[in-house]
Amino acid sequence: MAAELGSRAMFVAGGTDLFPKLKRRQFEIDTVIGLDFLPREIHNGSNECTVDAGVTLADASRDAHVNARFKGYADAAGLVSSPPLRNAGTIGGNLCVDTRCNYYDMTYEWRKAAGFCMKKDGDICLVAPSSPRCWAVSSSDTAPMAIALDVMSLRLRATPEMRSAYVKLRRRGSIDFPIAGAAVAAQLDGDIVTSCRIVLSAVASYPLQATAAEAFLKGKRLDGEAIDQAAELAARPAKPLDNADLTHFWRKRMVRVVVEQALHRISDQGAGFDG
């Protein structure tokens, strides 16, 4: 069906992001193809956990096994939007959620008045007019965490030493997309970091991996000083622009804070596996 209809059709899972975008004419299609038929189970193996794409964010965030083994992932799923939308929105949908920009996530009439941008109907980026590319912000909560956990096909692989944490900054306690976020997954031998992934949300047009901070932490004792320095390194490549809530100067400063908080959670957390 999708092949037949081409760009005139789109898939819909929970629809919590797609339907508002259709109303705003960000996507102009004739047909939505429901994905209700997709499996929606969480399969817990001895050392890995597979989450079907159709699992709702609410179910993933509440699942006891996901919480015990992949705390950061459960937290990320539980911090998406609001309770009613988490009951409808899916894990697969949130991984694929469209990038956001407050020049783009507007009605057709507003975008027409502002001048269309390159993401839809126009040819320049209104946030960075001299740039050849779009600077809409990656706003998924679960995608950075999935990358940090090195997820393959929504298969969360646990080791006894795996710990994870997700910290989301947003203006309000509910509904808002992240304006800065840090997803951290780490394996520790005692309090020494043996491997670590730090992935930032809402600071670039894709989940941004903080490789310098990851390299710095490897082999280090995860104490306050190391966390401070790692957070500083992680924040450096973050380049928020003036296309999301609050000022981008402040958001840039907050990246360091969310990374610090996520690393402190890792430090304070028991191991994920059977922990």
Next chain:
Amino acid sequence: MRDRPHPPLRGDLPGERGGENLKVVGRPLPRVDAAAKVTGRAMYADDLLPARTLHCRILRSPHPHARILSIDTSAARRIPGVVAVITGSDLPIKFGILPVTQDERALEHEKVRYVGDPIAAVAATDEEIAAAACDAIAVEYEVLEPVMSINAALGVPKDERIQDYGGPNNVHKFVALEFGEVEGVFERADHVREDVFFFQGNTHLPMEQHSAVATYIDGKVTLWSSTQVVHYVHRALAKVLELPMHRIRVIGAAHGGGFGGKTDPFAHEIIVAKLAMMTGRPVKCTLTREEVFYAHRGRHPVLMWVRTGVTRDGQITAMHFRTALDGGAYGSYGVASTFYTGALQTVTYDIPAYRFEGCRVFTNKPPCGPKRGHGTPQPRFALELHLEKIAHDLGIDPVELKRRNFVKPDTRTVNWLRVTSCGLEECTEKVMVASRFRERKKQAGHGMGFAISSYLSGAGTAIYWNDMPHSEVQIKVDRGGVTAYCGAMDIGQGSDSVLATIVAEELGLQPADVRLVTADTDTTPIDLGSYSSRVTFMAGNAALEAARKMRALLVEAVEAGGHRFEDVTFEEASILAEARFGTLATAGSYTPPKIAGPYKGSGVGPSPAYSYSACVVDLDADARTGLITVNKVWIAHDVGRAINPLLVEGQVEGSVYMGLGEALMEEQAFRKGLHKWPSMLEYKSPTFLDMPEVETFIVETIDPEGPYGAKEAGQGPLLPVPPAVCAALHDALGVWIDEIPVTPEKVVEALRRKEKGEPARYGPSAFPSIPYPPTIKVEPPPKDPSATAASI
């Protein structure tokens, strides 16, 4: 203050029911419309779909400021399903809520003044076709330089001014009044302080979008609308459609929230009526959320400068207050808003000499107007923080300094406002004790702040000058049933329940026994609408009078039959009375006392009674991020008497919610002439999770003129919240944020300045030079220490 002796109530009927033996008044009964609202059975305007309804969409300006050179609707008219297309030439007559600012057209055909200004409208068989037709209308513009700030509006326009009336450049309105001699007093004061504040504009954000449906049958227009004021919509329709008022009927549909945002007559109401007349079919228009942001009429952004002289012990000797209001593109209520930014400072603090200069400017933004507290939250914010700072200068506890200056009951202020009941002291004591404010421990990052406020119980003068009542109620009793008729519009505040409670109290019934017919210009007598917190006081008094007359008829008939009224059922009494008198119908009305002062502009500010509030906010603030968490709010509100304490608490808590939103996040921001975020996701207002615990105290001062002593509750409790937040923030981090909303970046910046040894504040640095006209000097009213409410 329940122990205060109860004054006699209006009317001289036997069996006064003003004592404490009230049966339903004062009880926390459910609203009379609770079930309909909760179950979704209430019929909102958008629920109405008469047979053959056409759907209307409106083409709006994409430019903030432009001349319209041409409008070509031919392509739109050719689209199948399009039944009618109209432009400004079809509705050329201007209208506006105030007689002095008739500056709006339902559709503009000469010039657009903000992004969202209506240009053309389409009626089609469905909404999508109407939207496509709007897209097919070709408009040619000559784009003009937009004016987007107060400072820009005060300067010479690059192209042309926005409106062709008002003061110099883009000034709309000046006010300059002086009560007593201010300057000499400043010279003699022990301490004089000046501050500058800014209160950002914000919008009402009602859950229900504006919606209207019109029919045209037998030469008569009927309009159902989500409005706060059926009477004013009625007047505007008559004017623009050039129809006599008896050929127009306006009905207030069930209401999903207004907060002042549905108090003007709106373009879409006129448009659907016109389209219904042209097509002969019902026409409906429900605004999108984005369009609601453009309809606006919300809180004016206001820049304020205040200078106050005090004695060494903190007694205010004189105050000079200046305001500059960013009014947006049209007049709306703006003239009144301008006066309000200077009117009510004196009803909380005794200010012996007072000078006020106000200036409203036009800008190319959606028009501002009345939002909950109309024109007074901004100066309240400035005044409360200014007095906090004076207290810090003098080393006096801010609460104590404010208390020393509280107005007293039964007095007249320097600007001739009559204060009757006043529960400021009681409210303050309630929140002080409950919050343990005085015992709080100094702890970095944690703070508590205090503020007070006051608000009108209805404006003492109507929008248009006349000597007629502001509210009228008719009661009909037949065969055991009672129906009350009133033009008042329940906008969710519970005014229907208040009317039913008053009638029920007088007739010995339960509120649910009273049928109500409200907000219908054909079938109900006049009420000016739900604005300025007027309905409980004014319609309540009218209902009381009508109900007492009805009670007198019932009592007379029952006693003539040899019974006591208390010994028969209502049904028996009504049958006896109907047999004795024939049709049982009574009427009551309310006209506010003529208490305005003897000067031009004195019509804004007087109210038959003022409510009072006091508030304490407890919060945590993080110095590194600037993030604020409000932990708890204690608020006490002098409502005179709570006719239904459940409704009063609801109004107070709703006010706290809205006040916190304004204090911490809400703002109408613009970028390149466009509203930056006309959506409920991006325009931030608090969610459930951002709402702290609220402890509410109802203080009853039994106002001598309110129905059973009642005053307002819907607006006043919002006002102390923003300044209390900022006072608490100063308590927590030692920085002043002199600008609303208090966002985390402003807190961080203020802390950075403090660290660098600069003034520990964030806010506007200066007040612009404004060419105010010469001040009108007004002699203050004589001080009479033996004054009573009746004599002042």
